[in-house]
Amino acid sequence: MSAESLTYIITGILLVQYAVETLLEYLNARRFNATPPKEVEGLYDPEEYQRSQAYKKANYRFGLLSGALSTFGLVAFLLLGGFGWADQLAASVSDDPLIQAILFFGILYLGADLLSTPLGLYHTFVIEARFGFNKTTPALYWADKAKGWALALVLGGGLLTAIMAFYQWAGTAFWLYAWGLITLFSVLMNLWYSRLIVPLFNRQEPLEDGPLKEKIEQYARQVGFELQKIFVIDGSRRSTKANAYFSGFGSQKRVTLYDTLIRDLEADEVVAVLAHEVGHYRRRHILINLLASTALTGLTLFVLSVFINHPELSRALGVQNPSFHAALLSFGLLYSPISEATGLIMNIFSRRFEFQADAYARDTFAAEPLIRSLKKLSRNHLSNLTPHPAYVFMHYSHPPLAARIAHLRHPAPD
Structure with missing residues (x-):
């Protein structure tokens, strides 16, 4: 051609x-x-x-x-x-x-x-x-x-x-x-x-101790999911929109929550969003x-x-x-x-x-x-x-x- x-x-x-x-x-x-x-x-x-x-x-x-x-x-x-x-x-x-x-x-x-x-x-x-x-x-x-x-x-x-x-x-x-x-x-x-x-691009800090972290850790124990790395990202520096995501696998897996997500949702709603992200991992969607x-x-x-x-x-x-x-x-x-x-x-x-x-x-x-x-x-x-x-x-x-x-x-x- x-x-x-x-x-x-x-x-x-x-x-x-x-x-x-x-x-x-x-x-x-x-x-x-x-x-x-x-x-x-x-x-x-x-x-x-x-x-x-x-x-x-x-x-x-x-x-x-x-x-x-x-x-x-x-x-x-x-x-x-x-x-x-x-x-x-x-x-x-x-x-x-x-x-x-x-x-x-x-x-x-x-x-x-x-x-x-x-x-x-x-x-x-x-x-x-x-x-x-x-x-x-x-x-x-x-x-x-x-x-x-x-x-x-x-x-x-x-x-x-x-x-x-x-x-x-x-x-x-x-x-x-x-x-x-x-x-x-x-x-x-x-x-x-x-x-x-x-x-x-962003600051990430471990989720501070408190009721939300306790609820998340309680849920993780309930489903037998080892989750030691929960971070909060300063998404509010750029936008009011909220998000959460899962990254890594094995010992490097971590959950990142936008600060706007924590601000906009109640504790049990944040845990539900986290449970959704854990579902992605458990169903091997990332892999x-x-x-x-x-x-x-x-x-x-x-x-x-x-x-x-x-x-x-x-x-x-x-x-x-x-x-x-x-x-x-x-x-x-x-x-x-x-x-x-x-x-x-x-x-x-x-x-x-x-x-x-x-x-x-x-x-x-x-x-x-x-x-x-x-x-x-x-x-x-x-x-x-x-x-x-x-x-x-x-x-x-x-x-x-x-x-x-x-x-x-x-x-x-x-």
């Missing part, structure tokens, strides 16, 4: 994905005013409901703008030779393929970030602030941005350099070594993310997701190894001198429909896992505290109570609130 044909295919993929996403967003927006399911009736009072409607509409309009700018900007950059220009600029600095690759992706990363930053600033300091969510200061925003750049350079640049070194050494068999490296990186990040990465991600990474790298030496991949981006880095980017764009399909499958399993974790919390603790916590979090986040089924199917990693409540109160066979 010619490079010109591949260019048109890439353009077509980008435009079709944009059209599908815009249609899904439109269908979802059409249901903003639908009658909420009986499970969530009365969740908002009239004033809160109007506020939630305004928030959803503001995000919908913002999504349309940002989606159009990113898609048509990328298409224009492709068709006007932007990738070829970035490659020439990188080649003018160094003849070393590794340095060229890092410069090439660095130019693209910085360019995309500079273009997206005004949108990010507007969303954070206008939309989120207008509805009372934003707590990020300008200084904190730019500090986070600088740290993100540094991590992208160290982690992203390091992985890219290693993968290219494998390619230069092993040829098309590079994918096996790259797969092993990425798998090792994923495992280490799962184990040490909370210790190495999170402290760069299953890690194994699935590893398998998908291996498949992707193998397919990449089959096509990486085709010069048409590089030329499809307007890069006249074929290179690993240009072929890698071109392959990523061509492979994106498959990535979308695998992401959809992962979302299906993720929603099933959420039901299973809810069931674990219900069976080992209680349903009603978890239902109350879900309602409070949904109300505090101004969540959409009436999402379109097609939008849920394509994008939701968690079931809608009404479905979770119905499942908690009227469990179906697992």
Whole structure:
């Protein structure tokens, strides 16, 4: 297949994905005013409901703008030779393929970030602030941005350099070594993310002694779950929204609670949220997701190894001198429909896992505290109570609130 044909295919993929996403967003927006399911009736009072409607509409309009700018900007950059220009600029600095690759992706990363930053600033300091969510200061925003750049350079640049070194050494068999490296990186990040990465952005402190800690420890003893590491993260520095998550496994497992979660929920509701997270661990969802991600990474790298030496991949981006880095980017764009399909499958399993974790919390603790916590979090986040089924199917990693409540109160066979 010619490079010109591949260019048109890439353009077509980008435009079709944009059209599908815009249609899904439109269908979802059409249901903003639908009658909420009986499970969530009365969740908002009239004033809160109007506020939630305004928030959803503001995000919908913002999504349309940002989606159009990113898609048509990328298409224009492709068709006007932007990738070829970035490659020439990188080649003018160094003849070393590794340095060229890092410069090439660095130019693209910085360019995309500079273009997206005004949108990010507007969303954070206008939309989120207008509805009372934003707590990020300008200084904190730019500090986070600088740290993100540094991590992208160290982690992203390091992985890219290693993968290219494998390619230069092993040829098309590079994918096996790259797969092993990425798998090792994923495992280490799962184990040490909370210790190495999170402290760069947030403060974490052990949960202080008191009634909440006693209730959590009592529940952990009840279900025979060894839990010595419970941390509180200062999520309120950036947002009023609350969350909790489980990380690591074995002796490195830990639960992290946002300070906003502890502030917004009663003690038994926090324990119910914790029981849900323990359910993920007990049902081996973390391990299953890690194994699935590893398998998908291996498949992707193998397919990449089959096509990486085709010069048409590089030329499809307007890069006249074929290179690993240009072929890698071109392959990523061509492979994106498959990535979308695998992401959809992962979302299906993720929603099933959420039901299973809810069931674990219900069976080992209680349903009603978890239902109350879900309602409070949904109300505090101004969540959409009436999402379109097609939008849920394509994008939701968690079931809608009404479905979770119905499942908690009227469990179906697992």
